[in-house]
Amino acid sequence: MIFLKWDPYYKRLRHCFRAAGLCRQWTIGNNTYEVRPTIHAVQRKLSETILTFTLPTGMDPSSVKKCDYAFKQEFGRNTVVVGDLKKFTVHIYRHSMPAAIKYKPDDVKTAIGDMAIPIIAGYDQTASLIAYDMRKHPHLLIAGETGYGKSTELRAVLTTLMICRPSVRFILGDLKRSEFHVFRNCEPVDALCTDAGQLSIALDKVMSELEKRGKLLDDKGLTSTAETDLPDIIVAIDEVALLKKEKKIMAAIEDISAIGRALGVYLILSMQRPDAQVLDGKLKNNLTVRISYKQADKVNSRIVLGDSGAEDLTHPGRGLLKIMDTRAVQSPYLDVARARTLLDPIRTRVDDGLSEIVPEQEPKQLFDLLGGADDA
């Protein structure tokens, strides 16, 4: 402990607490006492230095966020403070985040390892590509102002899944008819819906699949389809806010968000502006992972992330990933032409005019999983 107190970073952090007034005060009689956060460790790494501290019990954790400027003033602009209740870490990065990084298959391979349903989020300040497993953190919301990288991220996430995890099946909803054409005729895509009618039919099939899967788990005494060889299913919908008046579709999306995880069905939803009508209550709570690109203001940032910050993002592809904590990421840049090239080997269907596949026109593997598609 004595060595920690001699460390220059220890002294600077103490100074920062003092300068920012970060302390808990209480008064006994005529005397006022102050307790400052306790510093536990200074770790030096190649790309960053990490300082760990805890707050005294009773101190408002939001006061740390409010003093973000003081940490940056003391340690530089590349400083990020992470934590939520009592324990916090100050990350002082040696380099700033790059403005753009191209999609690199080798980085992706390393980041996703053996994850069952890997989602790539972006490079962090140490230039490591952050990926997480959707089986552990189900249902993703991608949000952001137009032109800041939402579609590019969606393209990178879906392309990665399709080429790296061939057993995963996809139901895609693209009501703007502008984003998912790159996935047309790809083998793992069971439905590419461009209007509410098609999506409604596809989601009916997904709902009956959920029912069958639930019954199967019951019959076999299992807790999750991860214990079976049934494929995982991803329902990805771009600009979900366009569906807010489609009550049946929204109800199905909400049901998937509530029970999909155990049954191997996951949501990836994107929207430009956070729409309180869509993101209200149960659905929002069930979208456990959020990636937000630039938001117009603090209010929108709070609706998506539960916190401000996304209003300050400055350039395309720079987002905030909220999974356990919130961290800045720079999403890998995958343009349409490159995605098309990567997907060509799995574009196994001929373009037969059924480019927007309606499930009952072309029943696919997904709908026959449990022996016989439901023709309803």
Ligand SMILES: Nc1ncnc2c1ncn2[C@@H]1O[C@H](COP(=O)(O)OP(=O)(O)OP(=O)(O)O)[C@@H](O)[C@H]1O
């Ligand atoms: N990760 C990234 N790295 C660098 N530049 C990016 C990145 N993502 C997007 N861009 C740039 O921003 C532009 C807009 O990106 P994109 O179409 O993904 O935005 P969007 O938020 O989906 O917009 P919209 O809501 O209008 O569809 C791209 O054409 C590209 O030039």
